[in-house]
Amino acid sequence: MKKNDPNRKDIKGLTPIKTTKEWKLLYFQHDRPGLEESSHPTGLCRHCELRDSCTLPKRRSGVWHCEFYKATARKKTSLYENVINQLKKAEDVVHFDQDICRILAETTNELIVHFPVKMDGGTVTMLTGYRVQHNNALGPFKGGLRFHPLVDIDEIRALSTLMTWKTAITNIPFGGAKGGLQIDPADYSIQELEKITRRFTFALGNNIGPEYDIPAPDVNTNPQIMAWILDTYMSTVTPNERNRCLHVVTGKPIEAGGSKGRYKATGQGIVFLIEKWAKDNGFNLKGATFTVQGFGNVGSWAARLMKKHGSKLIAVEDITGVILNKEGIDPDDLADYVEEHGGVLDYPKAKPIDHETFFKTKADIFIPAALENQITAETAEILNVKLVAEGANGPTDPEGDKVLQRKKIDVIPDILCNSGGVIVSYFEWLQNKRSEFWDLDEVDYKLHKMIVDAYERVRDTAEKFKVDWRTAAHIVAISRLELVYKERGIFP
Ligand code: NAD
Numbered sequence: 001m002k003k004n005d006p007n008r009k010d011i012k013g014l015t016p017i018k019t020t021k022e023w024k025l026l027y028f029q030h031d032r033p034g035l036e037e038s039s040h041p042t043g044l045c046r047h048c049e050l051r052d053s054c055t056l057p058k059r060r061s062g063v064w065h066c067e068f069y070k071a072t073a074r075k076k077t078s079l080y081e082n083v084i085n086q087l088k089k090a091e092d093v094v095h096f097d098q099d100i101c102r103i104l105a106e107t108t109n110e111l112i113v114h115f116p117v118k119m120d121g122g123t124v125t126m127l128t129g130y131r132v133q134h135n136n137a138l139g140p141f142k143g144g145l146r147f148h149p150l151v152d153i154d155e156i157r158a159l160s161t162l163m164t165w166k167t168a169i170t171n172i173p174f175g176g177a178k179g180g181l182q183i184d185p186a187d188y189s190i191q192e193l194e195k196i197t198r199r200f201t202f203a204l205g206n207n208i209g210p211e212y213d214i215p216a217p218d219v220n221t222n223p224q225i226m227a228w229i230l231d232t233y234m235s236t237v238t239p240n241e242r243n244r245c246l247h248v249v250t251g252k253p254i255e256a257g258g259s260k261g262r263y264k265a266t267g268q269g270i271v272f273l274i275e276k277w278a279k280d281n282g283f284n285l286k287g288a289t290f291t292v293q294g295f296g297n298v299g300s301w302a303a304r305l306m307k308k309h310g311s312k313l314i315a316v317e318d319i320t321g322v323i324l325n326k327e328g329i330d331p332d333d334l335a336d337y338v339e340e341h342g343g344v345l346d347y348p349k350a351k352p353i354d355h356e357t358f359f360k361t362k363a364d365i366f367i368p369a370a371l372e373n374q375i376t377a378e379t380a381e382i383l384n385v386k387l388v389a390e391g392a393n394g395p396t397d398p399e400g401d402k403v404l405q406r407k408k409i410d411v412i413p414d415i416l417c418n419s420g421g422v423i424v425s426y427f428e429w430l431q432n433k434r435s436e437f438w439d440l441d442e443v444d445y446k447l448h449k450m451i452v453d454a455y456e457r458v459r460d461t462a463e464k465f466k467v468d469w470r471t472a473a474h475i476v477a478i479s480r481l482e483l484v485y486k487e488r489g490i491f492p
Contacts (some may be wrong), residue, residue: 078154078158079154079155079158079159079372079373079394080154080155080157080158080161082158082373082394082397082398083158083161083162083394084105084161085398086398086470086471086474087101087104087105087161087474087478089471089474090471090474090475090478091478093465093467093471093475094465094475094478094479096478096479096482097482097485097486099490100478100481100482100485100486101478103135103485103490104135104161104164104478104481107132107133107134107135107157107160107161108133108134108135108136108141109131109132109133109207110130110131110132110133110153110157111130111131111132111133111204111207112128112129112130112153113128113129113130113131113200113203113204114126114127114128114129115127115129115199115200115202115203116199117192117195117196117199118195119188119192120189120191120192127181127182127183127196127199127200128181128182129179129180129181129182129200129203129204130151130152130153130156130179130180130181130182131156131177131178131179131204131207131208131213131215132153132156132157132159132160132177132178132179133160133175133176133177133207133213134157134160134161134163134164134175134176134177134178135161135164135175135176135481136175137175137481137484137485137488138164138167138168138172138173138174138175138480138481138484139167139172139173139174139175140174140175140209140210140211140212140213140214141160141174141175141176141177141212141213141214142163142167142172142174142175142176142177142213142214142216142422142425142426143159143160143163143176143177143178143179143215143216143218143422144159144178144179144215144216144217144218144219144221144251144421145178145179145180145181145215145216145217145218145221145225145229146159146178146179146180146181146218146219146220146221147180147181147183147184147185147219147220147221147225148180148181148182148183148184148219148220149182149183149184150182151180151181151182152182155180155372156178156179156180158372158394159178159218159393159394160176160177160178161176162176162178162393162394162414162415163175163176163177163178163422164176164477164481165415165473165474165477165478166415166416166418166419166422166477167422168476168477168478168480168481169415169416169419169454169457169458169473169476169477169480170416170419170422170423170450170451170454171450171453171454171480172422172423172426172450173426174214174422174426177213177215178218179204179215180218181196181200183196184220185220185221186342193225194228197225197228197229197232198228198229198231198232201228201229201232201233202232202236205236208233208248208249209245209248210244210245210246210247210248210429210432210433214247214248214249214250214425214429215229215248215249215250216249216250216251216421216422216425217251217297219296219371220296222251222297223251223252223253223256223258223262223263224253226249226250226251226252226253226256226258227252227253227256229248229249230245230246230248230249230252230256230257233245233248233249234248246432247428247429247432247433250262250425250426250428250429251421251425251428252428257428257432258428259424259425259427259428259431259438259443260437260438260439260440260443261424261427261440261443261444261447262421262424262425262427262428262443263297263301264301264304264305265420265421265423265424265425265443265447266297266298266301266302266391266418266420266421267297267298267299267300267301267302267303267304267305267391267420268301268305268420268444268447269417269418269419269420269421269423269447269451270298270302270305270367270369270389270391270412270417270418270420271302271305271306271309272420272447272448272451272452273389273412273416273417273451273452273455274306274365274387274389274412275309276452276455277387277389277410277412277455280459281410283364283386285306285309285310285311286309286310286311287310287311287312288309288311288312288364288365289311289312289313289314289362289363289364289365290303290306290311290312290313290314290363290364290365290366290367291313291314291315291316291317291358291361291363291365291366291367291385292313292315292316292317292366292367292369293316293317293318293358293366293367293368293369293370293374293392293395294317294318294368294369294370294371294391294392295316295318295334295335295338295343295344295369296318296369296370298369298391298392298418298421299316299318299367299369299370299391300331300334300335300338302367302369302389302391303316303331303334303335303367304331304332304335306331306365307330307331307332311364311365312328313328313329313330313331313334314326314328314329314361314363315329315353315358315361315363316329316334316344316350317344317355317358317370318338318343318344318370319343319370320342320343320344320345321343321344321345321346321352322344322352322353322354322355322357322358323344323347323350323351323352323353324350324351324352324353324357324358324361325349325350325351329347329349329350330349333349334347356382359379359382359383360382360383360384361384362384362385363384363385364385364386364387365385365386365387365388365389366383366385366387366388366389367388367389367390367391368388368390368391368392368395368396369391369392370392370395371392371395372392372393372394372395372397373394373395373396373397374392374395374396375388375395375396375397375400375401375404376397376399376400377397377399377400377402377403379400380396380399380400380401380403380404380407380409381403383404383407383409385409386409386410387409387410387411387412388404388409388410388411388412389412389417390411390412390413390414390417390418391414391417391418392414392418393414393418394414395414396411396414401468401470405468410469411468411469411470412455412469413458413469413470413473415470415473415474415477416451416454416455416458416469416473419451419454420447420451423446423447423450423451424443424447427443427446427447454476457476458472458473458476459472461473461475461476
């Protein structure tokens, strides 16, 4: 059944009631019994990207309805524009070679694939997938695959560029790439999702490969999806090569060639860096409070590992709702609840709050671990924390960044802060190539060393050039790429 079919019963208790051409919106009516407009915990639909600035009606008397998603006019800022402006900001401080800056301001390859998939009911759906390869001067292209209804070429371009910076900062021999499918996985059965993943992998063909471009999990993708990609890719090569391509994808389940510690790697990296920041600033993490936006892989693992330091999680926002408990929320218990219920909505050991109250909540540390452009001029203004540790990619827009700097809120920028995932992906890739299997202590030890070394490079650069940490992180990344280009020259 098509997404805009008015008869379609949607998952998550939402039923579509209207589509408008102008905005390409789907309206949904909440059909959860007892959940009236006034009792909706967020007060505003979390699916609508425009949030407060949306001019379309959000409520009708007696029922809750919301905008599901809309097309191009939706985005207030282009993530790619932000990423390129940040590159220019670093160029203004260190006068990098302009030829190299011109190379880095462009992506190398951009692939858009349209492919058919047969659904459970026998109908055929056409889907659109993306893979953007930004740069491979330092090694094979590397980056996640995102399954989300708002995925588009601008977003994937931006995320692939951020991957190049990330691998350069951490001294990993990889380049940067990113891919995605414009779908909401929750709309499909598990069998459909497997078919979609396999067909997408087949459509990508030799544009990915263990020594060429290596995908990994990102928003709404997981080890199971990585295993399907591996299996599909392996099925397209000769029997002789089959076991030589285990490293075509990382973030696999352990049994399928994954690495110990990969599942928690991004969260673990964030917590190693928060530990380091706390040590550098004489800050005691025991009893410190923190809030998390996004309670998926990254957010939930960061929260669980912060608990080990005696820090207290007090508020969480995800796509389903926002919750607060100033006495503390047990991240392990919440993770079990989210696993069972699909989100934090109605978590019984905390009270529902709205988006604005979430941002206003006083805490020591804020970990954004959802999507991009969440910390804007408005939300940064009400944010009441000492440190923002960016788990998500691009969570702060340029205006939000200025406000954070003015308010002297420390920021561990995304390209450093969430690099734990790609670092352990690199370990997984190495283990697969060498037919090795490292234990968890070894993975954690090596991750700690690499990510703290990167932190020190960024910190020292910020001090040397007297710039904010985001600009410093870019300077570290671009300096490394500049050196490599200068040594190797430009072909021919
Ligand atoms: P995930 O799919 O596991 O979780 C995403 C979370 O964000 C969910 O809890 C979802 O409910 C929430 N969310 C989505 N839209 C939201 C909204 N509008 N408001 C509030 N919450 C919302 O994804 P993930 O793998 O945890 O990735 C989260 C972020 O971290 C992304 O920006 C991703 O690019 C980045 N990241 C992930 C990895 C990784 O290893 N998975 C590595 C580096 C960076």
